[in-house]
Amino acid sequence: MSLLRxxxxxxxxxxxxxxYDDYxxxxxxxxxxxxxxxxxxFFRDRQEARYGGKNGGRCC
Incomplete structure (x- = not known):
C-alpha cells in the first residue's frame, strides 16, 4: 500500500x-x-451506524 493511500x-x-473499496x-x-x-x-448504512439512524440518534 502506498504512503499516499x-x-x-x-x-x-x-x-x-x-x-468503500475496502468494504x-x-x-x-x-x-x-x-x-x-x-x-x-454503503455511505448511508455507515452514517446510520455511526450517528444512530433516524434523527441522528436524538430523541427530538
Whole structure:
C-alpha cells in the first residue's frame, strides 16, 4: 500500500468516512455469496451506524 493511500485512508477514518473499496474487497474475500451495497447505500448504512439512524440518534 502506498504512503499516499495509507495517509488518505487514515484521514478518512479519523473523520468517520469509511473506505468503500475496502468494504468491496472484504465482501468479495469473506462473503462472496452476499450482495455488495452500492456506494450510496454503503455511505448511508455507515452514517446510520455511526450517528444512530433516524434523527441522528436524538430523541427530538
Amino acid at each position: 495509507t495517509l488518505r485512508r487514515m484521514a478518512r477514518l479519523m473523520v468517520g468516512v469509511p473506505d 468491496v474487497r472484504h465482501m468479495a474475500a469473506n462473503h462472496p455469496e452476499r450482495p455488495v451495497m452500492d456506494r450510496k447505500a
